[in-house]
Amino acid sequence: MSHKAGYVSIIGKPNVGKSTLMNALVGERLSIITPKAQTTRHRILGMVNTEEYQIIFSDTPGIIKPQYELQDAMMTAVKGALSDADLILFVTDINEKHDENDVLEKIAKTEIPIIVLINKIDNANQELVDEKTKYWQERLNPKQIFAISALHQYNLDGLLDTVLSYIPEHPAYFDKEELTDRSMRFFVSEIIREKIFQNYQKEIPYSTEVIITAYKEAESKSGPMIRITAEIIVERDSQKNILIGTGGAMLKKVGMEARKDIEKFTGEKIFLETFVKVIPDWRSKKNYLKNFGYEN
Numbered sequence: 001m002s003h004k005a006g007y008v009s010i011i012g013k014p015n016v017g018k019s020t021l022m023n024a025l026v027g028e029r030l031s032i033i034t035p036k037a038q039t040t041r042h043r044i045l046g047m048v049n050t051e052e053y054q055i056i057f058s059d060t061p062g063i064i065k066p067q068y069e070l071q072d073a074m075m076t077a078v079k080g081a082l083s084d085a086d087l088i089l090f091v092t093d094i095n096e097k098h099d100e101n102d103v104l105e106k107i108a109k110t111e112i113p114i115i116v117l118i119n120k121i122d123n124a125n126q127e128l129v130d131e132k133t134k135y136w137q138e139r140l141n142p143k144q145i146f147a148i149s150a151l152h153q154y155n156l157d158g159l160l161d162t163v164l165s166y167i168p169e170h171p172a173y174f175d176k177e178e179l180t181d182r183s184m185r186f187f188v189s190e191i192i193r194e195k196i197f198q199n200y201q202k203e204i205p206y207s208t209e210v211i212i213t214a215y216k217e218a219e220s221k222s223g224p225m226i227r228i229t230a231e232i233i234v235e236r237d238s239q240k241n242i243l244i245g246t247g248g249a250m251l252k253k254v255g256m257e258a259r260k261d262i263e264k265f266t267g268e269k270i271f272l273e274t275f276v277k278v279i280p281d282w283r284s285k286k287n288y289l290k291n292f293g294y295e296n
Contacts, residue, residue: 001052001151002052002169003053003054003169003170003171003172004052004053004056004164004169004170005053005054005055005167005168005171005172005173006054006056006087006166006167006168006188007056007058007084007086007087007161007172007173008055008056008057008058008079008085008086008087008088008089008167009058009060009087010022010058010060010061010089010091011017011063011078011081011082011089011090011107012055012062012063012091012092012100013063013092013093013100013102013104014037014038014039014062014063014064015035015036015037015093016062016091016092016093016096016119016120016267017060017091017093017104017119017120018040018052018059018060019032019040019060019222020033020042020090020185020209021117021119021148022046022059023046024050024151024153024156024273025046025057025156025159025160025259026057026179026248027048028046028160028277030044030046030059030179030187030266031044031190032182032190032193032197033192033194033199034070034192034194034198034205035206036066036197038061038062038074038206039158039194039197040060041070041074041077041294042059042061042074042077042079042186042293042294043059043060043061043077043078043081044057044058044059044180044181044182045057045059045181045182046059047170047180048160049176052159053167054172054174054176055163055164055167056173056174057292058085058282060077060236061074061075061076061077061078061104063075064087064102064105068283069123069283069284069286069289070094070283070284070289070294071201072257073294073295076253076294076295078106079106080104080295082107082110082112084148085112085167085169086112086113087112087114087115087166087167088107088110088116089115089117090103090107090113090114090142091113091114092118092119092132092136093120093146093275094117094118094119094120094121094124094128094129094132095120095124098129098283098285100285103138108140108222113143113157113166114142115141115142115144115145115146115162115163116136116140116142116144116149117146117148117150117159118133118136118145118146119149120149120151121147121148121149121163122151122152122154123143124150128146128148132147133147133200138152144162145159146162154269154277155246160243175256181228182253183219184215184266188212188215188262188265188266189210189211189212189229190210191262191265192210192232192254192258192274193208193209193210194232194258194261195254195258195261196208196232197209198244199228199250199253199254199257200243200250203239204234204239204242204243206283206294207234207235207239208232208233209233209282209292210230210232210233211230211233212228212229212230212231212233212291213228213230214227214230215227215229218271220269220271224269225268225270226266226268226269226270226271228270228271229263229273229274229275230275231274231277232274232277233276233282233292234276234277234279235279235280235281235282235283236278239278240278241274243276244276246251251274254272254274255272255274258272258274
C-alpha cells in the first residue's frame with residue numbers, strides 16, 4: 001500500500017489567520033492566537049496522521065522587514081519552512097490592500113506549488129471575493145485559490161483533499177502518535193506568552209519572553225500534579241513593574257489564566273509559579289536568542 005508524507009508551509013503577513021488555520025487543520029490548539037501582530041515567533045509543526053498519509057503543517061511567523069535580531073531569527077524560521085516545503089499555503093486576509101510585497105518577494109521565484117487561501121471572508125460580498133481571486137490568479141498563477149474562513153472552519157474540507165494531492169509518496173517522517181515536534185515545556189511557555197499578549201498593551205508583549213525553568217511531577221493533597229516555574233523576561237525595569245502590577249495583581253491574573261489553559265492542554269492539575277527578570281535589550285542579543293531557542 002502506498003503512503004504519502006510531506007511538508008506544507010503556511011505563509012503570510014502577520015495577523016492574516018495562519019495560526020487559526022493550522023489549529024483548524026490539525027484539530028488541536030497548537031499555535032497561540034491573539035489579535036496582535038507577530039504573536040507567532042517560532043516555526044511550529046502540526047501533524048495530521050492517518051494510515052495512508054502524514055501531512056506536516058508548518059505555522060510560521062508573519063513575514064515582516066526585520067528591525068532587530070529577534071525578528072531576523074523569526075524570518076530565518078520562515079526561510080527554513082520554505083526550503084523544505086512540498087506545498088505552500090499562502091494565506092491572505094480578504095481586507096488586505098495588496099501591500100504584501102514582503103511575502104511575495106519570498107515566494108515569487110519558488111518552484112514549490114502554491115495554493116492561495118483568501119481568509120476572513122465571513123462578512124465579504126461575492127464581488128470582493130471574485131475581485132481578490134482574479135487579482136491573485138494574475139499575480140501568482142497559483143495551483144488553486146480557496147476562499148475560506150479559518151475561524152469558522154468554512155471551506156476547509158475540500159482544502160485538505162487538495163493539499164493531499166500535492167503530497168508525495170514517502171514514508172512517515174515522524175511517529176504517527178506525534179502531533180507536533182515541540183515539547184510540553186514549549187507549549188506551556190507559549191500559553192503564558194499568549195496571556196501576556198492578551199493582558200498588556202503597547203510594547204510589553206513584544207519585549208517579553210517566557211522560559212520554563214522547572215517542570216516536574218509532584219504529589220499534592222488532592223493527588224498528582226505538575227509543578228511549573230516560569231521566568232518572564234523583559235527588557236527594562238519599567239516593563240517589569242507594569243507586568244507585575246500593583247501588589248502583584250496583574251502577574252497573578254496572567255498566572256491564573258495561564259494555569260487554567262495549561263490544565264486544559266495537559267489534562268493534568270498544575271501548580272504554576274511565575275517570576276519576572278530583566279535582561280536589557282535581549283531581543284537584539286544573539287547569545288540570548290540562541291539560549292531562548294531562536295536559530296539564526
